[in-house]
Amino acid sequence: MGDIDNIFKGMAADMPTRTVPAGTDLLVEGDTAKQLYLIRQGGLRLWHNDDGRDITVQFFFEGEVVSSFESFYLNKPSMFSITSFEETTLVAIDGNTLRNRIEREPKLMAAVTDFVCHRFIAYTQYFLNRIQDSPEKRYQTLLANQPKFAARVPQYELASYLGITPVSLSRIRNRLKK
Structure with a gap:
């Protein structure tokens, strides 16, 4: 996944960083994801509220990119929230900026596809481990x-x-x- 990490880091190099305290919601379940977040320092979690029961799906740390990808890709309300669990410095990458760049750079589309495939594999393992x-x-x-x-x-x-x-x-x- 090095290609996508380098591409996102390159895109984010000139973008301003933002630091949020622990417990900050960057995306609330039901809202539509319009951004991807590149974590410079700190940690975020992707989670779902199941009738008051908190279900954490994944944690993200320095150098990783997170969004509610289903919401981001389909432009539909998110089934997940994204919340910081420690003070976090991040860069928000606008979805329209990313989409425009993907249209201009086929290599970026290949890197994004590879990234999404790796995420899918990780989630498949996560769900199988929860069952087995x-x-x-x-x-x-x-x-x-x-x-x-x-x-x-x-x-x-x-x-x-x-x-x-x-x-x-x-x-x-x-x-x-x-």
Whole structure:
């Protein structure tokens, strides 16, 4: 995914950065995504509200790009919110700017397609792990593959990502310490 990262970083080089405190909503479920966000420093989460139950789908960190891609691409209301979980410095890339650039640069379209395919694969793995693996196994896999999640993400949001309660996560962590 290096091509897309370099392209977005190049696009964002001359754009102003914005710093938001933890707990800032950049996109609220039901609104239409008009921007992509390139994270310079900090962390964001993509999440869904299921009748009051918070379901975190993904975390994003420095150098990564996030949007509600379905909303952004289809120009329809988002099924997700994007919220900072720590102070975050980012660049907002306007959707129209990106679309115009894609029309002019076929290489950019190929990079975006590759990026979206990798995101699809990651989400497929996420959903399969939620179905197949026990909560303890999901946590162990997270520690092995995404240690920064455990180090930087608040525990209640990490529990939401794993599909368990914060109390269950605490019990799992205590069992694994023994």
